[in-house]
Amino acid sequence: MSALPMDLLSHLPGQLPKEECCRLFHGRGHCYPGFEGVTLDWLAPSLLLTQFSAMTEQQSAELQRQIAAWWSTVSEMPLSLVWQDRSRSPAQTVCLGASPPTPHWVLENGLAFELSLMQGQNHGLFLDMERGREWVRAHSAGKQVLNLFAYTCAFSVYAMAGGAREVVNLDMSRPALAQGKRNHQRNGFDRGVRYLGHDLFKTFGKLKKLAPFDLIVVDPPSFQQGSFIATKDYPRLLRRLPELLGPSGEALLCLNAPELSRAYLRDQVQACAPALEFVQQLENSVNFPDADPDRSLKVLHYRLSKPE
Template identity: 50%
Template sequence: MQALLDAIASANFPTDAQRLFHGRGGLYPGCEAWTLDAFPPVWLVTKFGEASPEEVATLTTALQARQAQIAPPEKPLNAVLQTRVAGRSETTVLAGAVPERHVVTEDGARYLVNLTRGKNHGLFLDMTEGRRWVQAHAQGTKVLNLFAYTCSFSVAALRGGAKAVVNIDMAHPALATGQHNHQLNGITSGAQFLGHDLFSSWGKVTRLGPYDLVIADPPSHQKGSFVAAKDWPRLLRRLPDLLKPGGHALLCLNAPEIPEQFLHDHLAAQAPELVIEQRLPNPSAFADVSADRALKVLVARLPSLGEINHSP
């Protein structure tokens, strides 16, 4: 874990929530199980596996030393360790405390997070560039946000001038957090929150459209919700009917075992009308030895009527 300790020793605690060390990317041999995130005012260390008492003690000492170097005495260390073993997570407060109502920022937006319950904290830090792209391209659009979770994409879209966003997710508690996120950002209109199973709600989703932008960021494998190999084709074949001519789709695949070509192949088979325009970069902190193993975010577009009419 030396590379992690070196990262802690040189880290400057940021204002915005962000990743500070990404051992999962495979660029630091021996540290593949470790990540370090800043969710101000809390440091979050995650280990994908058990952490020994010696590792916990070493981490705590390193974090205390760095906090003493970069923060005034009246700002004590707040640090959390989460371990993930066999699909389960366990969270331990190493020092200090976690705010009861923990709000973090990203590019001026505010989001409610929870570091002590479950594997997911309310804001996926690897999707920062996706939220930036949505905000930059949202002006005047109608957006469909599928698998909306806590609706950070919706916040980004409405901050970017979207006319309306339809958020759909079958997890009602996540949508409730999403509503709080809109309130935190002073957004009082323009968003709908539908607590439905997408695959039994196509009729309603289609009637509310068509959309200028469809965002699909499903779980990579969640029984009862979405299984990539089976459900991506079902989702992609619906896109042409959901999009306005000239509209875009943001397709997010966060499954290390599934390569980017998977999306290309299924788009070609299920929605050949769509053209892939680009793959968005991931935040530099999430650098990976393999582009296929990292988060894959593709921007696809349904050609406009003019383009279709002028095609040879």
């Protein structure tokens, strides 16, 4: 990032959102030239700046100065700024100012989620998937839901909030599922939820015994060695998906790989699971503008066609 323009202040809101978490600035969508490597999130009471491209010490110091200046105009609280540098490997995370609370709970659409800003790259809630979670809440009443690659089970919390009969969460990471269980307990959803800490491709037999499902959410990592590589594993998953769905069952297929287009995912579904009919693509949040829709998050709604 050799020519970072120093005008972040002009892109920040004039007042701080109250309690609900949100993205304040999304440079990754290439809508703000020079800021392609910067995002800023409000995760009350902390801010999280994620840096994806290299910066000079001067650029980093100037961004910190501007954020501190903006903060002084929108809040009387001490500044808590977590800075995560993903331009290096492993990523480095430091806290500038007040530390995030422990435990750290945030709200999204009235639901509570536990975060861990200082531990690893992923803090517990992917904000760009908010529209997908809202859709699941609106379409879960009375349904048997399967949440694949559940991570900390945010989709499951929304499904239960929408009146799901039962949700089965599957993820290889048992610590993530344990955090997901705390998320459910915090929101008062202690019953009707299962947690399976297994490799998906070794668990289809168990899932078939729990099927049929009315709704399946598929939100995998795009590239995670030893877990899921989209170009190799999405087709494998799609071939098996229809056998887990009940009549007219629905699937929400997600893909967050900038190098893979919407057409790529639709073509894979057509080739590997032709029984799934495309219904719609969900719009992404306005807080995540992107100059190229094919590089942004893809969330596609499908329905199992009725046999003729």
